[in-house]
Amino acid sequence: MSIKNDIEMVREELTSEEKFFEKSVITEKFIKKYKNVLIGSAVVVFLGIGANITYEVQEEARILSANSVLNKLQTNTTDAVALAELKEISPSLYNAFVYSQAIANKDMQTLESLRSTQTQIIKSLADYESVKDLSSLDSYTLQQNAMFKDLAIVRAAIALIQNGETQKAHAKLALISDTSSLQNIAQSLLHYGVK
Numbered sequence: 001m002s003i004k005n006d007i008e009m010v011r012e013e014l015t016s017e018e019k020f021f022e023k024s025v026i027t028e029k030f031i032k033k034y035k036n037v038l039i040g041s042a043v044v045v046f047l048g049i050g051a052n053i054t055y056e057v058q059e060e061a062r063i064l065s066a067n068s069v070l071n072k073l074q075t076n077t078t079d080a081v082a083l084a085e086l087k088e089i090s091p092s093l094y095n096a097f098v099y100s101q102a103i104a105n106k107d108m109q110t111l112e113s114l115r116s117t118q119t120q121i122i123k124s125l126a127d128y129e130s131v132k133d134l135s136s137l138d139s140y141t142l143q144q145n146a147m148f149k150d151l152a153i154v155r156a157a158i159a160l161i162q163n164g165e166t167q168k169a170h171a172k173l174a175l176i177s178d179t180s181s182l183q184n185i186a187q188s189l190l191h192y193g194v195k
Contacts, residue, residue: 066086066089111130124147141175150186153182
Protein backbone atom coordinates (compact mmCIF):
# COMPACT_ATOMS: atom_id res chain seq x y z
CA MET A 1 0.00 0.00 0.00
CA SER A 2 2.72 2.40 0.77
CA ILE A 3 4.22 2.07 -2.70
CA LYS A 4 0.82 2.74 -4.19
CA ASN A 5 0.45 5.84 -1.99
CA ASP A 6 3.90 7.00 -2.94
CA ILE A 7 3.12 6.61 -6.63
CA GLU A 8 -0.11 8.60 -6.17
CA MET A 9 1.76 11.37 -4.34
CA VAL A 10 4.39 11.56 -7.07
CA ARG A 11 1.70 11.60 -9.74
CA GLU A 12 -0.15 14.45 -7.94
CA GLU A 13 3.08 16.35 -7.50
CA LEU A 14 3.93 15.99 -11.20
CA THR A 15 0.43 17.10 -12.12
CA SER A 16 0.71 20.21 -9.95
CA GLU A 17 4.16 20.99 -11.42
CA GLU A 18 2.76 20.54 -14.91
CA LYS A 19 -0.06 22.93 -14.08
CA PHE A 20 2.42 25.43 -12.68
CA PHE A 21 4.57 25.26 -15.82
CA GLU A 22 1.49 25.46 -18.01
CA LYS A 23 0.35 28.62 -16.19
CA SER A 24 3.82 30.14 -16.47
CA VAL A 25 3.93 29.43 -20.21
CA ILE A 26 0.47 30.99 -20.66
CA THR A 27 1.56 34.02 -18.61
CA GLU A 28 4.75 34.35 -20.64
CA LYS A 29 2.78 34.20 -23.91
CA PHE A 30 0.35 36.82 -22.59
CA ILE A 31 3.20 39.13 -21.57
CA LYS A 32 4.95 38.71 -24.93
CA LYS A 33 1.72 39.28 -26.83
CA TYR A 34 0.69 42.41 -24.87
CA LYS A 35 4.12 43.71 -23.90
CA ASN A 36 3.75 47.02 -25.74
CA VAL A 37 0.27 47.61 -24.36
CA LEU A 38 1.43 46.90 -20.79
CA ILE A 39 4.46 49.17 -21.13
CA GLY A 40 2.33 51.88 -22.71
CA SER A 41 -0.22 51.65 -19.92
CA ALA A 42 2.50 51.90 -17.29
CA VAL A 43 4.00 54.94 -19.04
CA VAL A 44 0.57 56.63 -19.28
CA VAL A 45 -0.06 56.02 -15.58
CA PHE A 46 3.32 57.45 -14.60
CA LEU A 47 2.88 60.45 -16.90
CA GLY A 48 -0.59 61.09 -15.46
CA ILE A 49 0.74 60.96 -11.91
CA GLY A 50 3.63 63.25 -12.86
CA ALA A 51 1.32 65.74 -14.59
CA ASN A 52 -1.01 65.79 -11.59
CA ILE A 53 1.86 66.43 -9.17
CA THR A 54 3.22 69.18 -11.42
CA TYR A 55 -0.21 70.83 -11.67
CA GLU A 56 -0.69 70.74 -7.90
CA VAL A 57 2.75 72.27 -7.29
CA GLN A 58 2.10 75.04 -9.84
CA GLU A 59 -1.36 75.73 -8.41
CA GLU A 60 0.06 75.96 -4.88
CA ALA A 61 2.74 78.38 -6.09
CA ARG A 62 0.10 80.49 -7.87
CA ILE A 63 -2.04 80.64 -4.73
CA LEU A 64 0.93 81.63 -2.56
CA SER A 65 1.93 84.29 -5.07
CA ALA A 66 -1.63 85.68 -5.24
CA ASN A 67 -1.83 85.78 -1.43
CA SER A 68 1.50 87.61 -1.26
CA VAL A 69 0.31 90.22 -3.75
CA LEU A 70 -3.00 90.56 -1.89
CA ASN A 71 -1.10 91.21 1.35
CA LYS A 72 0.80 93.99 -0.43
CA LEU A 73 -2.48 95.47 -1.63
CA GLN A 74 -3.99 95.38 1.82
CA THR A 75 -1.15 97.51 3.15
CA ASN A 76 -1.21 99.86 0.14
CA THR A 77 -4.51 99.80 -1.76
CA THR A 78 -3.25 102.25 -4.39
CA ASP A 79 -0.34 100.06 -5.58
CA ALA A 80 -1.14 99.83 -9.32
CA VAL A 81 1.71 97.39 -10.04
CA ALA A 82 0.50 94.95 -7.40
CA LEU A 83 -3.07 95.32 -8.64
CA ALA A 84 -2.03 94.50 -12.21
CA GLU A 85 -0.01 91.54 -10.94
CA LEU A 86 -2.99 90.25 -8.97
CA LYS A 87 -5.20 90.56 -12.05
CA GLU A 88 -2.74 88.44 -14.03
CA ILE A 89 -2.22 85.79 -11.33
CA SER A 90 -5.80 85.39 -10.10
CA PRO A 91 -8.57 87.27 -11.92
CA SER A 92 -11.28 86.15 -9.48
CA LEU A 93 -9.27 87.33 -6.45
CA TYR A 94 -8.60 90.59 -8.31
CA ASN A 95 -12.35 91.03 -8.86
CA ALA A 96 -13.04 90.34 -5.18
CA PHE A 97 -10.45 92.93 -4.12
CA VAL A 98 -11.76 95.54 -6.56
CA TYR A 99 -15.31 94.84 -5.35
CA SER A 100 -14.33 95.27 -1.70
CA GLN A 101 -12.61 98.56 -2.50
CA ALA A 102 -15.61 99.78 -4.50
CA ILE A 103 -17.95 99.00 -1.60
CA ALA A 104 -15.63 100.65 0.91
CA ASN A 105 -15.30 103.78 -1.24
CA LYS A 106 -18.94 103.72 -2.46
CA ASP A 107 -17.59 103.75 -6.03
CA MET A 108 -20.66 103.12 -8.17
CA GLN A 109 -18.70 103.39 -11.43
CA THR A 110 -16.45 100.48 -10.42
CA LEU A 111 -19.48 98.48 -9.29
CA GLU A 112 -21.04 99.05 -12.71
CA SER A 113 -17.87 97.80 -14.40
CA LEU A 114 -17.87 94.67 -12.22
CA ARG A 115 -21.33 93.74 -13.49
CA SER A 116 -19.68 92.36 -16.64
CA THR A 117 -17.07 90.21 -14.88
CA GLN A 118 -16.78 86.46 -15.43
CA THR A 119 -16.65 85.75 -11.68
CA GLN A 120 -20.29 84.86 -11.01
CA ILE A 121 -20.44 85.76 -7.32
CA ILE A 122 -18.80 89.16 -7.87
CA LYS A 123 -21.11 89.81 -10.82
CA SER A 124 -24.18 89.04 -8.71
CA LEU A 125 -22.91 91.14 -5.79
CA ALA A 126 -22.17 94.06 -8.11
CA ASP A 127 -25.59 93.71 -9.73
CA TYR A 128 -27.28 93.82 -6.34
CA GLU A 129 -25.21 96.70 -4.99
CA SER A 130 -25.75 98.84 -8.08
CA VAL A 131 -29.55 98.62 -7.79
CA LYS A 132 -30.87 102.13 -7.27
CA ASP A 133 -34.65 102.11 -7.67
CA LEU A 134 -37.71 99.87 -7.69
CA SER A 135 -37.51 99.03 -11.40
CA SER A 136 -33.84 98.02 -10.97
CA LEU A 137 -34.84 95.77 -8.08
CA ASP A 138 -37.53 94.17 -10.23
CA SER A 139 -35.13 93.52 -13.08
CA TYR A 140 -32.56 92.12 -10.64
CA THR A 141 -35.08 89.64 -9.21
CA LEU A 142 -35.83 88.39 -12.72
CA GLN A 143 -32.21 87.39 -13.33
CA GLN A 144 -31.71 83.65 -13.34
CA ASN A 145 -28.53 83.60 -11.21
CA ALA A 146 -29.48 86.40 -8.81
CA MET A 147 -27.93 85.42 -5.48
CA PHE A 148 -29.83 87.99 -3.46
CA LYS A 149 -33.16 87.59 -5.18
CA ASP A 150 -35.17 87.21 -1.97
CA LEU A 151 -33.40 90.17 -0.35
CA ALA A 152 -34.17 92.28 -3.41
CA ILE A 153 -37.82 91.20 -3.19
CA VAL A 154 -37.94 92.28 0.47
CA ARG A 155 -36.32 95.62 -0.42
CA ALA A 156 -38.84 96.13 -3.23
CA ALA A 157 -41.73 95.25 -0.90
CA ILE A 158 -40.52 97.73 1.70
CA ALA A 159 -40.28 100.43 -0.98
CA LEU A 160 -43.80 99.61 -2.11
CA ILE A 161 -45.10 99.75 1.49
CA GLN A 162 -43.48 103.15 1.91
CA ASN A 163 -45.21 104.31 -1.30
CA GLY A 164 -48.56 103.03 0.01
CA GLU A 165 -48.85 100.24 -2.56
CA THR A 166 -49.65 97.43 -0.13
CA GLN A 167 -51.29 95.10 -2.66
CA LYS A 168 -48.19 95.12 -4.88
CA ALA A 169 -45.99 94.61 -1.81
CA HIS A 170 -48.14 91.65 -0.80
CA ALA A 171 -47.71 90.13 -4.27
CA LYS A 172 -43.94 90.66 -4.09
CA LEU A 173 -43.61 89.03 -0.69
CA ALA A 174 -45.57 86.02 -1.91
CA LEU A 175 -42.70 85.32 -4.34
CA ILE A 176 -40.34 84.41 -1.50
CA SER A 177 -40.10 80.64 -1.13
CA ASP A 178 -40.94 78.85 2.10
CA THR A 179 -37.38 77.55 2.36
CA SER A 180 -35.81 81.01 2.16
CA SER A 181 -34.04 82.37 5.20
CA LEU A 182 -35.98 85.61 4.64
CA GLN A 183 -39.36 83.91 4.93
CA ASN A 184 -39.80 85.08 8.56
CA ILE A 185 -39.11 88.68 7.56
CA ALA A 186 -41.56 88.38 4.69
CA GLN A 187 -44.21 86.98 7.04
CA SER A 188 -43.61 89.83 9.48
CA LEU A 189 -43.96 92.38 6.72
CA LEU A 190 -47.13 90.69 5.53
CA HIS A 191 -48.56 90.72 9.03
CA TYR A 192 -47.47 94.14 10.27
CA GLY A 193 -46.66 96.20 7.22
CA VAL A 194 -49.02 95.19 4.49
CA LYS A 195 -52.39 94.68 6.19
